[in-house]
Amino acid sequence: MSNPALECIDVSKTYVMGRDIEVKALRNVSLTIRKGDFVSIVGPSGSGKSTLLHIAGTLDRPTSGRVLVDGVDVTKLSENQLSVFRKNKIGFVFQFFNLLRNLSALENVMLPMLLSKRYTFKEARLKALYLLKLVGFSEDRLRNPPSRLSGGQQQKVAIARALANNPAYILADEPTGNLDVSSSTEIIATFKLLNSFGNTIIIVTHNVELARITNRILFMKDGQIFEEAPRSFLEGLPIDDESIRLKKQVQLDLLKLERENVERLFKKRIITGETYEKALKSIEEKELIVKQ
Amino acid sequence: MITLLYLTRYALRDISSKKLRAGLTILGISIGIASLVSLFIVSLGMRARVESEINTLLGSSIIVRTRNSEPMSIYVVHLLNNIPGVERAVPVIIGSGLVESSNAFILAVPVEEIKSFQTILSGSGVSSPNARECLMPEESAKKLRVSVNSTVRIVTSYMQEGVTFKVVGLSEIGGLFQAALAGPASVVVMSLEQGERILNKRGLADMILVRVYNSSIMSSVVNAIRSTYPGLSVSTEEDVLKQSQAILDTIDAVIFTISAISIIVAGVGTMNTITMSIREKIREIGVLKSIGASPLQVLYIFLVEGIMLGLLGGLLGSALGMGLGYVIVVYLLPRIFRFQINLPFIISYEPVLNGLIIAVSASFLSSLLPSWNASRIRPVEALRYE
Ligand SMILES: Nc1ncnc2c1ncn2[C@@H]1O[C@H](COP(=O)(O)OP(=O)(O)O)[C@@H](O)[C@H]1O
Numbered sequence A: 001m002s003n004p005a006l007e008c009i010d011v012s013k014t015y016v017m018g019r020d021i022e023v024k025a026l027r028n029v030s031l032t033i034r035k036g037d038f039v040s041i042v043g044p045s046g047s048g049k050s051t052l053l054h055i056a057g058t059l060d061r062p063t064s065g066r067v068l069v070d071g072v073d074v075t076k077l078s079e080n081q082l083s084v085f086r087k088n089k090i091g092f093v094f095q096f097f098n099l100l101r102n103l104s105a106l107e108n109v110m111l112p113m114l115l116s117k118r119y120t121f122k123e124a125r126l127k128a129l130y131l132l133k134l135v136g137f138s139e140d141r142l143r144n145p146p147s148r149l150s151g152g153q154q155q156k157v158a159i160a161r162a163l164a165n166n167p168a169y170i171l172a173d174e175p176t177g178n179l180d181v182s183s184s185t186e187i188i189a190t191f192k193l194l195n196s197f198g199n200t201i202i203i204v205t206h207n208v209e210l211a212r213i214t215n216r217i218l219f220m221k222d223g224q225i226f227e228e229a230p231r232s233f234l235e236g237l238p239i240d241d242e243s244i245r246l247k248k249q250v251q252l253d254l255l256k257l258e259r260e261n262v263e264r265l266f267k268k269r270i271i272t273g274e275t276y277e278k279a280l281k282s283i284e285e286k287e288l289i290v291k292q
Numbered sequence B: 001m002i003t004l005l006y007l008t009r010y011a012l013r014d015i016s017s018k019k020l021r022a023g024l025t026i027l028g029i030s031i032g033i034a035s036l037v038s039l040f041i042v043s044l045g046m047r048a049r050v051e052s053e054i055n056t057l058l059g060s061s062i063i064v065r066t067r068n069s070e071p072m073s074i075y076v077v078h079l080l081n082n083i084p085g086v087e088r089a090v091p092v093i094i095g096s097g098l099v100e101s102s103n104a105f106i107l108a109v110p111v112e113e114i115k116s117f118q119t120i121l122s123g124s125g126v127s128s129p130n131a132r133e134c135l136m137p138e139e140s141a142k143k144l145r146v147s148v149n150s151t152v153r154i155v156t157s158y159m160q161e162g163v164t165f166k167v168v169g170l171s172e173i174g175g176l177f178q179a180a181l182a183g184p185a186s187v188v189v190m191s192l193e194q195g196e197r198i199l200n201k202r203g204l205a206d207m208i209l210v211r212v213y214n215s216s217i218m219s220s221v222v223n224a225i226r227s228t229y230p231g232l233s234v235s236t237e238e239d240v241l242k243q244s245q246a247i248l249d250t251i252d253a254v255i256f257t258i259s260a261i262s263i264i265v266a267g268v269g270t271m272n273t274i275t276m277s278i279r280e281k282i283r284e285i286g287v288l289k290s291i292g293a294s295p296l297q298v299l300y301i302f303l304v305e306g307i308m309l310g311l312l313g314g315l316l317g318s319a320l321g322m323g324l325g326y327v328i329v330v331y332l333l334p335r336i337f338r339f340q341i342n343l344p345f346i347i348s349y350e351p352v353l354n355g356l357i358i359a360v361s362a363s364f365l366s367s368l369l370p371s372w373n374a375s376r377i378r379p380v381e382a383l384r385y386e
């Protein structure tokens, strides 16, 4: 079988503040997230949710324990290696959107692709357009800077940006925490849709509605993690059939673009045969999911 | 490549989104560069002026003096005339006195040589060796409020009662040469015979200019004079140029010290701007890193920002400096001093190029440290930063 998307083995994180004060933010957390999982992490504030997310996102290092992303032990990587790793494997969505304010909506989505150097400008642009369509971002605001977008719109751009380099999983820290009810509903629907297309998503949330549609709910308390029994039953999508059909088409276009991209990279020997095979397989799996 | 262009655009937008602060930084840099460029222009003008003056004054001649600068016998002129290759040895008497009660520098040369010392702008040369006629640089004449055909009273320590001379012509020497020789004093040029009389130097010469037939034999003539008359001090135009060059180099050193200080001030300003800009964007740096920007790419963004500020400051500073240089050379220097300094305004790429290079490298260096620090910021800390 293929690697789990994320594996935390006995992970602890202790913040040392001053001489005698230590905060044990995570205590021996072990956790496995499979590909295609849709996970919510809930719990009181200060329980270590953000810390766990940052460690899962390679932004921070655990004090002890191992973290494997797509089979790779990231606790052993240098800061430079981590930046490459993050670029290709992890997508972040933040509570305060965190779009780059000097870039337009479209440019924000293009940036990770251009940073990765795997996409031409044209490919990056086209893919960004598809991604923005997929998350339901309205086309007439592509050129707007973040300051001229509503919170909900900004969060859609952030989600599209997180998807840019086909991450192993998306990490979202309270993505609806700063949104009104109707925007929250849209964002929830967007996550649900993206998960139904095979994306692995991990969300920290206080939003009960959001937690309810995920297929795994993890509780955190005092740096420890407890899992509710896996749910076989998923709540339906708050989205109509017609737009699902449209979104499926966008996803197929996206995968087609992706296939052309990896073929180009392979021909130019930018990626190895092994990486190429793996990428093709993952694209095929995703195509299959959409066509079901 | 595209990535770099994209990051560059990102950095540039950051400058344009902070117009006031960027503008002030650019202004700060440009003031430093403007002072550098304008002083450079003044220095170029000085050099050109000194060279041309020494050239018109001495042409391709050799200057002969005694070692102790005492006057020598006019007999030396005949000796020098007998050296092969010498076209003519010209005796010169130099002295000081009062012209119309103000300090003056007196230069006396044979009548037929008067024209080779200066370009006569108006009037004529001295008509005969015994005529009480003199010429003056236009600048001295202006200061003394005399014109062609005026009479002036010249007083020396040997002629306490003074002698009246007629001003027959106005000439062009003056400026720096005058400043070097005569300081704030005026200059009068007269026949050798009149000079002998009023300066009491009959049969003497303070200096002998030796003209050679052809400049290619200059050095052999110099050697011949040196070996035949070891008691004399012999120098050429080149030596004089070298001496004045040394003075000019000192002036340049002062100029560049002043400029360097202003550049450092500008550099500190840039460092401050970049540091501020980074402090404001710590969160953004965290975001950039979270989407996979490498430390090098973050470094690049802020370096571009700093270099761009330097480039803009350099361009603005060069333009301001050219303008300022023009004002100094054309309006200020001729008016500010008691004696006039007329320098040519020389347009050259050199001051601008230097200004730009210095602006860009100063801003590059001063943004290096803060940018490096920015690239080292750990993403978690940056993201938590409010
Ligand atoms: N950088 C830090 N330094 C010190 N303590 C921290 C730091 N970050 C988080 N903590 C502490 O770790 C615990 C877990 O924090 P966090 O992961 O942010 O919780 P949550 O996201 O569930 O609210 C809290 O007690 C918090 O105060």
Ligand SMILES: [Mg+2]
Pocket (backbone or CB within 6 Å): A049, A050, A051
């Ligand atoms: Mg939190």
